[in-house]
Amino acid sequence: MDFGSIREWLTVENIMELIDRYRSFGPVPGILLPMLEAFLPFLPLVLFVMANVNAFGLWWGFLFSWAGACLGALLVFFLIRKYGQRRILKVLHKHPKIRKSMSWIERHGFGPLFLLLCFPFTPSAVVNVVAGLSKVSTAQYMLAVLAGKMVMIFTVGFVGYDIKALITNPARTAIVTAVIIILWYIGKRIEVRMNMRPEKDHNVE
Numbered sequence: 001m002d003f004g005s006i007r008e009w010l011t012v013e014n015i016m017e018l019i020d021r022y023r024s025f026g027p028v029p030g031i032l033l034p035m036l037e038a039f040l041p042f043l044p045l046v047l048f049v050m051a052n053v054n055a056f057g058l059w060w061g062f063l064f065s066w067a068g069a070c071l072g073a074l075l076v077f078f079l080i081r082k083y084g085q086r087r088i089l090k091v092l093h094k095h096p097k098i099r100k101s102m103s104w105i106e107r108h109g110f111g112p113l114f115l116l117l118c119f120p121f122t123p124s125a126v127v128n129v130v131a132g133l134s135k136v137s138t139a140q141y142m143l144a145v146l147a148g149k150m151v152m153i154f155t156v157g158f159v160g161y162d163i164k165a166l167i168t169n170p171a172r173t174a175i176v177t178a179v180i181i182i183l184w185y186i187g188k189r190i191e192v193r194m195n196m197r198p199e200k201d202h203n204v205e
Helices: 003-009 012-021 028-039 045-056 058-083 087-094 096-108 110-117 124-133 138-160 163-168 170-204
Strands: none
Touching (some): 028 045, 028 058, 028 124, 058 124
């Protein structure tokens, strides 16, 4: 199965069917799928969350998605923090844009990390790697991940709950679409702002 086929297969209905197939494992599939997204960022976290809340219910689906996403993000962070200075990652560490982003995160700590992780379309894999390479404290990053992912996953889960209603209720569909577009736009603006601030900080120095 090539990459294009995988992308075509990744729909809410197919993911829900996969979760149902392994229902005997309890919450494991619901936790594992969002966790994998931290390591394979091309996987659609939004669809995993929507599938979870429709398969397990709003609250359990939210809890499993939140646990998986946080575990994945923290694992990536700790792996990068431990092995980030090795030869394979030295290229990333020396990249000017990444170094400036690292410096900006170190200066501002919890705030920007929390805001970035609140939005579903922020490239969280990049945030995890940059934070791991930076000198931001582990406590700050853990708090930002737990809080930011909570806001993001609950928002996605709430708007995506009850897939059938999205089809039968045009007003609900319009609201969900509008919310997703707004979240995408705000996330992109924060990402652009984050990319610009290192430049300003560098010029001040």
